[in-house]
Amino acid sequence: MGRGSPEQPAPRGESWGLQGPVRFEDVAMTFTEAEWELLDEEQRELYRDVMLENYWSLQSLGFHIPKPDVISRMEQEQATWVPDPLPTPKRCHTTG
Numbered sequence: 778m779g780r781g782s783p784e785q786p787a788p789r790g791e792s793w794g795l796q797g798p799v800r801f802e803d804v805a806m807t808f809t810e811a812e813w814e815l816l817d818e819e820q821r822e823l824y825r826d827v828m829l830e831n832y833w834s835l836q837s838l839g840f841h842i843p844k845p846d847v848i849s850r851m852e853q854e855q856a857t858w859v860p861d862p863l864p865t866p867k868r869c870h871t872t873g
Contacts, residue, residue, distance in 0.1 A: 813858035
């Protein structure tokens with residue numbers, strides 16, 4: 778088993794290959810509006826619960842990070858999806 782594997786934890790003070798401090802983006806998952814629409818209400822609630830738990834866990838571990846927009850929107854019960862980074866391709870329709 779390799780050093781730092783789940784079977785043999787890394788020695789105190791060493792990590793499993795993490796480089797730099799943990800960021801919220803490292804443990805967050807985002808959905809586009811189209812992906813969000815595919816989730817049922819139970820999946821959306823699970824997503825909100827897990828994302829909020831991840832944020833508050835990082836805070837409780839001493840990672841004082843600015844509150845991400847997605848967390849603020851969740852707390853205000855607003856849309857939590859992010860804009861699609863790629864524009865939707867325009868479709869050409871031909872007649873004939």
